[in-house]
Amino acid sequence: MSDRRAAASFTWAETVGPDWVDYNGHMGDFAYAIAFSQTVTAYMEFIGLDEAYREKTAATLYTLDLRIGYRRECHEGTALQLTLHVLAADAKRVHLYLEMHDAEGTLLAWNEQVLLHVTRASGTPKASSFPDETRAHLANGVSAASAILPIPHTSRPIGLGK
Numbered sequence: 001m002s003d004r005r006a007a008a009s010f011t012w013a014e015t016v017g018p019d020w021v022d023y024n025g026h027m028g029d030f031a032y033a034i035a036f037s038q039t040v041t042a043y044m045e046f047i048g049l050d051e052a053y054r055e056k057t058a059a060t061l062y063t064l065d066l067r068i069g070y071r072r073e074c075h076e077g078t079a080l081q082l083t084l085h086v087l088a089a090d091a092k093r094v095h096l097y098l099e100m101h102d103a104e105g106t107l108l109a110w111n112e113q114v115l116l117h118v119t120r121a122s123g124t125p126k127a128s129s130f131p132d133e134t135r136a137h138l139a140n141g142v143s144a145a146s147a148i149l150p151i152p153h154t155s156r157p158i159g160l161g162k
Contacts, residue, residue: 003147003148004083004085004099004148004151005081005083005099005101005105007085007144007145007147007148008083008084008085008144009043009084009085009086009137009140009141009144009145010039010042010043010046010083010084010141011081011082011083011084012038012039012042012043012081012082012083012084013079013080013081013082014035014038014039014079014080014082015077015078015079015080016031016074016075016076016077016078016080017076018076020034020035020076021075021076025075026073026074026075027073027074027075027078029068029070032068032070032100032109032111033066033068033111035080035082035100036068036082036098036100036109036111036113039082039084039098040061040084040096040098040113040115043084043096044060044061046137047133047134047137047138048131048133048134048137049061049117049134053131057119057121058119058120058121059117059118059119059120059121059128060117060118060120061094061115061116061117061118062115062116062118062125063113063114063115064093064114064115064116065112065113065114066111066112066113066114067111067112067113067158068109068110068111069109069110069111069153070108070109071106071107071108071109071110072102072106072107072108072109073108074102074108078102078103079102079103080100080101080102080108081100081101081102081103082098082099082100082101083098083099083101084096084097084098085097085098085141085144085145085148086138086140086141086142086144086145087142087145087149087154088142089130089135089138089139089141089142091129091130091135092116092117092127092128092129092130093114093115093116093117094114094115094117094138095112095113095114096111096112096113096114096115097110097111097112097145097151097154098110098111098112098113099111110153110154112154117129117130117134
């Protein structure tokens with residue numbers, strides 16, 4: 001197991017189903033985004049931003065930025081192991097890094113996201129501070145992630161290069 005996988009704040013497992021396979025016979029780019037999104041949603045539940053919280057407060061997370069790096073193909077039936085790391089957090093935002101591995105530990109893809117805690121209680125979305133319990137979970141995640149930094153591919157700009 002890699003250091004990054006061992007230091008994860010949260011893990012999630014999924015299997016590539018037939019609806020995630022595209023016309024090329026392998027997992028479509030949309031499905032990687034779904035798997036990463038499902039992992040983040042499960043993490044939200046874990047840190048207290050669950051359905052009851054969302055109903056009570058009308059608050060949730062909005063995605064501000066998202067990037068996926070694809071490393072290897074995967075196919076129907078592939079068992080996926082996803083790990084999530086909290087790279088940084090402030091009162092209202094969180095910067096996450098996720099990795100997707102197969103059962104043998106091969107890195108298939110990585111994902112970087114910046115999310116904003118938003119309340120819709122007034123009818124108009126507005127940035128809002130995380131609850132104290134959630135902030136504590138995020139702070140623990142940031143502390144654990146310090147052991148895996150830097151992550152070289154997250155600092156590269158997207159583009160064609162020269």
